[in-house]
Amino acid sequence: MLGPLQRLGRTGIGFFERLGRGHVFLLQILARLPALLLRPGLVVRQIYSVGVLTLLIILVSGLFVGMVLGLQGFNTLSDFGAEESLGVAVALALVRELGPVVTALLFAGRAGSALTAEIGLMKATEQLSGMEMMAVDPMKRVIAPRFLAGFLSMPLLAAIFSAIGVYGGFFVGVGLLGVDEGAYWSQMQANVDLQDDIYNGVIKSIVFGFVATWIAVFEGYDAVPTSEGVSRATTRTVVHGALAVLGLDFVLTALMFGD
Amino acid sequence: MVQVRDLAFSRGERSIFDGIDLDIARGSVTAIMGPSGTGKTTLLKLIGGQLQPQQGSIVVDGECVTDLGIKALYKLRQRMGMMFQSGALLTDLSVFDNIAFPIREHTDLPETLVRDLVLMKLQAVGLRGAAGMMPNELSGGMARRVAMARAIALDPMMVMYDEPFTGQDPISMGIVVKLISELNSALGLTSVVVSHDVQETAAIADYVYLLSDGKVVDQGTPDSLWKSASEWSQQFLNGEPDGPVAFHYPAAAFRDDLIGGGRTT
Numbered sequence: 001m002l003g004p005l006q007r008l009g010r011t012g013i014g015f016f017e018r019l020g021r022g023h024v025f026l027l028q029i030l031a032r033l034p035a036l037l038l039r040p041g042l043v044v045r046q047i048y049s050v051g052v053l054t055l056l057i058i059l060v061s062g063l064f065v066g067m068v069l070g071l072q073g074f075n076t077l078s079d080f081g082a083e084e085s086l087g088v089a090v091a092l093a094l095v096r097e098l099g100p101v102v103t104a105l106l107f108a109g110r111a112g113s114a115l116t117a118e119i120g121l122m123k124a125t126e127q128l129s130g131m132e133m134m135a136v137d138p139m140k141r142v143i144a145p146r147f148l149a150g151f152l153s154m155p156l157l158a159a160i161f162s163a164i165g166v167y168g169g170f171f172v173g174v175g176l177l178g179v180d181e182g183a184y185w186s187q188m189q190a191n192v193d194l195q196d197d198i199y200n201g202v203i204k205s206i207v208f209g210f211v212a213t214w215i216a217v218f219e220g221y222d223a224v225p226t227s228e229g230v231s232r233a234t235t236r237t238v239v240h241g242a243l244a245v246l247g248l249d250f251v252l253t254a255l256m257f258g259d
Numbered sequence: 260m261v262q263v264r265d266l267a268f269s270r271g272e273r274s275i276f277d278g279i280d281l282d283i284a285r286g287s288v289t290a291i292m293g294p295s296g297t298g299k300t301t302l303l304k305l306i307g308g309q310l311q312p313q314q315g316s317i318v319v320d321g322e323c324v325t326d327l328g329i330k331a332l333y334k335l336r337q338r339m340g341m342m343f344q345s346g347a348l349l350t351d352l353s354v355f356d357n358i359a360f361p362i363r364e365h366t367d368l369p370e371t372l373v374r375d376l377v378l379m380k381l382q383a384v385g386l387r388g389a390a391g392m393m394p395n396e397l398s399g400g401m402a403r404r405v406a407m408a409r410a411i412a413l414d415p416m417m418v419m420y421d422e423p424f425t426g427q428d429p430i431s432m433g434i435v436v437k438l439i440s441e442l443n444s445a446l447g448l449t450s451v452v453v454s455h456d457v458q459e460t461a462a463i464a465d466y467v468y469l470l471s472d473g474k475v476v477d478q479g480t481p482d483s484l485w486k487s488a489s490e491w492s493q494q495f496l497n498g499e500p501d502g503p504v505a506f507h508y509p510a511a512a513f514r515d516d517l518i519g520g521g522r523t524t
Contacts, residue, residue, distance in 0.1 A: 126344075127348075127349055134310070135365065
């Protein structure tokens with residue numbers, strides 16, 4: 001009789017305990033960020049592995065998403081004789097939504113999972129413990145640089161995704177389907193607003209980068225130090241990261257474009 | 260060098276230590292021995308301040324580890340080296356960079372001097388020729404020796420060795436035994452060796468503590484322990500399968516289990 005209730009209670013307490021640990025962990029990271037100003041090399045190395053190595057998947061995905069948008073947009077717009085608006089349709093879809101969201105999902109899958117696995121394995125093989133015994137703070141030396149690198153990389157990757165997507169749409173719309181090149185660019189220039197569209201998209205990508213990287217480094221640091229524990233933590237990074245990005249996207253979209 | 264008083268530590272419901280007292284003399288090799296699962300590694304983590312006891316005090320070189328703030332604790336750890344059972348080498352750094360790691364983190368020495376220091380440490384453990392290798396290219400014995408070189412990189416006052424002999428072939432084990440003893444005397448260290456390998460540990464230890472069930476069950480020089488009247492000590496040191504530590508894990512009567520048809524899980 002009381003069994004299910006007890007289980008529910010335990011799960012609830014476990015969830016909130018973990019949530020609390022995650023927030024304390026975040027505060028510990030934020031407290032260590034100023035020290036990284038003295039050692040920018042640590043962050044630059046992580047930007048390479050978190051950002052630069054994610055570039056290829058972002059470029060390829062951005063190109064294909066842009067091409068699909070060009071194709072779908074052309075088919076729909078041509079029903080209303082509005083093919084000339086293809087440029088603005090592709091650009092708005094990318095900078096407002098698909099750029100930040102798809103980049104964040106790819107980022108959680110590629111860079112987030114790698115961060116979790118790396119940190120989790122460092123924990124499982126006592127490397128983090130070893131650092132502590134060498135009087136080196138692993139939060140400062142390992143976690144904070146990775147967090148900052150992810151946070152800085154994500155908006156840049158989202159911008160690159162959107163830019164390459166616009167060219168993907170151009171390639172299909174103008175190159176293959178015959179939309180006027182001047183109309184493609186001029187409509188885009190006239191109707192994409194810096195404040196409403198670009199800035200809001202950038203804000204989204206900053207928030208997504210913050211949350212996806214936070215989840216990734218926390219899951220790695222909090223992983224049970226066994227092979228199964230690291231495997232579970234990596235899965236949680238991708239699942240929780242994706243859900244957090246999609247949930248936050250709705251909240252941010254409602255706040256930005258809700259009226 | 261280290262005084263442990265009335266130390267109690269538990270994980271959840273399970274008590275690991277229940278009021279133990281230990282003294283580790285400066286300049287000595289002190290062995291902490293006991294069966295697997297008695298909390299020997301936990302004791303090293305308590306001495307290093309990585310875990311907080313529920314009761315008691317641990318004083319290292321005059322400083323109470325349990326009362327130190329994080330900065331003071333990190334300062335103290337710069338004077339303590341630790342060799343982990345797994346080696347705990349940083350897998351993305353070469354052997355050279357692993358040993359240079361604590362030196363670079365805690366000093367502003369020019370790179371030429373860092374290089375000389377690292378090569379000296381590697382020479383001491385006989386692995387100068389392996390400086391350019393990565394941790395995944397090392398054998399288990401070599402990894403322990405690199406970890407040992409890293410533990411002495413900052414010229415600490417004491418080094419803690421966690422199961423240094425486990426899983427080693429006879430040659431590697433002989434090398435590690437020799438290195439622990441020689442480094443201790445050559446560098447004027449205080450060494451704490453946690454192990455359950457009786458022969459190897461007894462060969463180099465000046466003093467031995469035997470732990471079981473959260474208590475110190477016996478202590479003394481290796482010679483005095485061999486002559487100890489304690490049944491537990493005799494069983495452990497001679498590796499007897501039955502004695503105070505029973506061969507059978509506590510269970511219901513065998514006859515009842517067989518004919519009672521009860522579940523075993």
